Amino acid sequence: MASLISIKDLTFSYERAESPQLNRVNLEFAPGEFVLVCGPTGSGKSTLLKAINGLAPHFTGGKLRGRITIDNQDVTGRLPHELAELVGYVNQQPEGWFVADTVEDELVYGLEQLGFDRERMANELSRVAKMLGLQDLLDRPLNFLSGGQQQRVAIGAALAAGQQVLLLDEPTSALDLEAAAETVDLLKSLAKDHGVTILVAEHRFNNLLEKVDSVVVVNNDGTVEKGDSHWKFEEDLRPGLHHLDQTSNSGESAGEQIALTTSSLTVKYGDQIAVSNATLNIKAGEIVSLQGANGSGKTSLLWAMQGAGNGSKAVSTGTVSVGEFGDPRDLQPRERLKAITMVPQRAADLLFLTSLSEELSESDRFAEVPPNSTANIFAHLAGKVNPALHPRDLSSGQQLALVLALQLVKGANVLLLDEPTRGLDYVAKKHLASQLRSLKNQGKAILLATHDFEFAAQVADRQLHLVEGVIQ
Amino acid sequence: MSPFSLKASRVQPGSWWLLGISSAVVAGLNVDPIVLLVQIGILVAIILLSREYAPWSQSLKFYLALATFVVAVRVIFRIIFNLTDGSSQIALSLPQLSINLGFGGNVSLLGDVSVPSLVAATTDGLRLAAIIISIGLANTLANPRKLLKSTPAALYEIATAISVAINLAPQLIESLQRVRRASALRGRSKGLGALAGTIVPVLEDTIDKSLSLAASMDSRGFGRRGKLSRTQIISLRLISLTSVVLTSAGVFVLLVGTGRQPLALTLLIAGLICVLVTVRTTSKNSIRTRFKKETWLLQDYVVVSVAIAAVSARVLGWQV
Numbered sequence: 061m062a063s064l065i066s067i068k069d070l071t072f073s074y075e076r077a078e079s080p081q082l083n084r085v086n087l088e089f090a091p092g093e094f095v096l097v098c099g100p101t102g103s104g105k106s107t108l109l110k111a112i113n114g115l116a117p118h119f120t121g122g123k124l125r126g127r128i129t130i131d132n133q134d135v136t137g138r139l140p141h142e143l144a145e146l147v148g149y150v151n152q153q154p155e156g157w158f159v160a161d162t163v164e165d166e167l168v169y170g171l172e173q174l175g176f177d178r179e180r181m182a183n184e185l186s187r188v189a190k191m192l193g194l195q196d197l198l199d200r201p202l203n204f205l206s207g208g209q210q211q212r213v214a215i216g217a218a219l220a221a222g223q224q225v226l227l228l229d230e231p232t233s234a235l236d237l238e239a240a241a242e243t244v245d246l247l248k249s250l251a252k253d254h255g256v257t258i259l260v261a262e263h264r265f266n267n268l269l270e271k272v273d274s275v276v277v278v279n280n281d282g283t284v285e286k287g288d289s290h291w292k293f294e295e296d297l298r299p300g301l302h303h304l305d306q307t308s309n310s311g312e313s314a315g316e317q318i319a320l321t322t323s324s325l326t327v328k329y330g331d332q333i334a335v336s337n338a339t340l341n342i343k344a345g346e347i348v349s350l351q352g353a354n355g356s357g358k359t360s361l362l363w364a365m366q367g368a369g370n371g372s373k374a375v376s377t378g379t380v381s382v383g384e385f386g387d388p389r390d391l392q393p394r395e396r397l398k399a400i401t402m403v404p405q406r407a408a409d410l411l412f413l414t415s416l417s418e419e420l421s422e423s424d425r426f427a428e429v430p431p432n433s434t435a436n437i438f439a440h441l442a443g444k445v446n447p448a449l450h451p452r453d454l455s456s457g458q459q460l461a462l463v464l465a466l467q468l469v470k471g472a473n474v475l476l477l478d479e480p481t482r483g484l485d486y487v488a489k490k491h492l493a494s495q496l497r498s499l500k501n502q503g504k505a506i507l508l509a510t511h512d513f514e515f516a517a518q519v520a521d522r523q524l525h526l527v528e529g530v531i532q
Numbered sequence: 533m534s535p536f537s538l539k540a541s542r543v544q545p546g547s548w549w550l551l552g553i554s555s556a557v558v559a560g561l562n563v564d565p566i567v568l569l570v571q572i573g574i575l576v577a578i579i580l581l582s583r584e585y586a587p588w589s590q591s592l593k594f595y596l597a598l599a600t601f602v603v604a605v606r607v608i609f610r611i612i613f614n615l616t617d618g619s620s621q622i623a624l625s626l627p628q629l630s631i632n633l634g635f636g637g638n639v640s641l642l643g644d645v646s647v648p649s650l651v652a653a654t655t656d657g658l659r660l661a662a663i664i665i666s667i668g669l670a671n672t673l674a675n676p677r678k679l680l681k682s683t684p685a686a687l688y689e690i691a692t693a694i695s696v697a698i699n700l701a702p703q704l705i706e707s708l709q710r711v712r713r714a715s716a717l718r719g720r721s722k723g724l725g726a727l728a729g730t731i732v733p734v735l736e737d738t739i740d741k742s743l744s745l746a747a748s749m750d751s752r753g754f755g756r757r758g759k760l761s762r763t764q765i766i767s768l769r770l771i772s773l774t775s776v777v778l779t780s781a782g783v784f785v786l787l788v789g790t791g792r793q794p795l796a797l798t799l800l801i802a803g804l805i806c807v808l809v810t811v812r813t814t815s816k817n818s819i820r821t822r823f824k825k826e827t828w829l830l831q832d833y834v835v836v837s838v839a840i841a842a843v844s845a846r847v848l849g850w851q852v
Contacts, residue, residue, distance in 0.1 A: 141754055153744070159749055164823075169752060173756060185823075393720075397718075409714035466718065
């Protein structure tokens with residue numbers, strides 16, 4: 061079959077970068093092909109997608125060479141809005157990508173920009189609403205929709221003008237298991253039944269692998285390989301996944317000492333109950349995972365246990381106790397950090413200095429510990445990293461390790477983690493798993509809230525499930 | 533035909549803005565503190581009666597606080613940098629401080645504060661306060677996204693920038709709260725010292741969000757336009773420049789010259805015509821279409837008539 065998208069000798073690099081994001085890439089995609097684009101975090105997988113609709117280099121900076129054609133039109137160097145009716149693009153977080161208030165307004169936004177007349181807009185609107193099952197949601201405000209529904213609206217908006225190419229950047233990473241599976245099935249049917257060529261960049265690709273027609277791997281040096289979905293994955297991109305499965309619970313078994321205990325912990329926002337009567341015990345040297353869909357109360361429970369409270373609106377009742385420290389909610393902030401510590405969903409929120417070395421030494425001063433204490437923990441977790449780097453230039457995995465080091469240096473024995481695997485690729489997740497295991501061997505009690513069931517299965521000694529605020 | 537309603541979403545956002553701006557103009561030309569107070573009262577009442585739940589409609593408290601602050605600053609400054617006006621009505625008798633500036637001049641602070649000077653300061657403050665609340669009314673009641681849709685194509689890009697900025701404000705507050713909670717996790721205080729730790733992540737977050745929204749709009753075709761010839765572009769620029777000059781001159785005459793309202797009005801109307809010509813010509817160049825037609829209802833005509841009546845009455849020198 062003739063190819064729809066053809067990429068010839070494409071090289072993309074940022075000024076002063078050591079290696080190009082994309083290096084002499086040659087790829088062909090057929091109409092209706094469903095493609096997974098994967099590769100380590102920081103490799104050029106998003107860049108490859110963005111180059112196809114012009115967001116790279118126009119929104120990202122950098123320099124592009126080579127040639128891209130879509131449907132026999134040369135689109136190299138064209139602006140995103142010039143390609144709007146050819147290519148639809150769906151960003152990582154649909155909620156930040158919405159431009160309207162309601163589903164219908166969002167779906168027609170692109171059509172208005174492209175100058176469709178009213179009759180044609182009505183036709184396209186009903187076609188795309190039917191295709192994505194949005195007919196009953198047209199009047200709904202976008203922020204009342206679930207994550208999966210929002211994702212469907214974002215896909216609909218990207219295809220409303222009849223685009224034949226759909227690019228998605230990590231469409232399932234923020235979704236819970238069920239919504240992620242639904243999204244993958246939906247994409248499959250768009251490719252198979254409607255002939256849309258789909259490229260998905262994703263590092264949570266287990267449920268994608270069985271559905272896609274082909275796989276593109278973007279390596280760290282910017283080179284790219286393409287193959288079918290059964291090709292070379294076991295050894296290359298999921299190193300240690302199986303290995304981890306075998307060793308997951310082989311660490312030292314948990315001690316008998318209870319490190320964290322809560323009873324009848326309830327969290328309310330006004331009249332709304334986020335967590336209801338949570339009673340649990342975590343032993344020293346134990347890793348417990350807390351799973352549940354988006355909005356099931358995982359984050360609220362963690363913040364309540366930590367004691368600083370998630371904003372003034374959350375009110376928690378019931379008891380929490382951390383060994384001899386008692387209830388962290390009654391402790392002064394500095395005292396609290398010696399008992400229990402937490403890493404929030406966006407670890408980078410805790411970083412504010414301009415270099416890694418400054419963050420590390422400031423942490424030593426604040427914690428009143430000998431110099432290099434934080435640096436030693438960080439080196440143990442992340443290995444050798446150039447201390448002059450800006451914290452925001454670290455990879456997500458390194459940022460997480462840095463925040464873990466900052467939070468652990470005061471010696472807390474209980475560690476709470478909120479969605480630690482968000483934005484981590486398989487290699488980084490493997491590192492995180494071994495980091496957590498080594499902390500467990502030091503006797504830390506770890507509770508991690510996650511919807512990444514694979515990761516939970518690998519590291520947790522025990523799994524808890526939270527459904528609408530109730531531990532099952 | 534839907535019944536008459538003054539709920540925020542039932543009135544065109546453009547009408548709310550017209551009312552807000554007219555009210556600001558009326559307030560700016562007012563010299564009577566009592567009338568200003570009444571005007572502020574009416575504005576607050578309209579906001580309370582009409583507002584509905586929306587992210588941009590929760591800021592009345594902020595505008596009231598700002599207005600109070602402005603009045604207080606005005607009065608306090610007048611008390612500190614007090615000019616003796618020879619009036620015998622003394623409201624406050626404070627010790628006078630004389631400061632030698634070292635080059636022959638003396639500055640005197642405090643001293644006897646007269647009633648007329650306090651009244652004048654309060655009136656100045658109230659005038660600014662009424663202008664602030666007027667703009668607050670428009671901001672609280674008009675849905676910025678809906679406003680964007682009814683903007684003429686020529687102003688669409690500017691209106692988009694404003695609308696994105698307005699939409700980002702609640703997000704900015706949200707990321708601010710999130711980052712402050714995060715810094716509490718690191719054991720940092722929530723005081724001023726923690727400012728650096730807050731600003732960097734919040735700004736990063738906000739810039740990311742705006743860029744992401746911009747990328748989204750561009751990917752879906754925002755920014756497309758037809759082609760214009762060089763002569764068209766030059767003549768358009770000339771007309772828009774003329775409109776700016778005429779309008780500024782009109783406003784200047786209106787504010788400075790007493791008894792020259794006819795001249796001011798002529799200038800303003802000429803300026804307005806130029807603006808309309810620019811907007812119309814540029815709009816023809818746009819390829820953007822609209823899915824829903826916005827219809828004007830009875831409430832819109834009422835709001836707009838009130839706005840126009842208030843401004844005309846004030847400008848033509850009648851007392852309302």
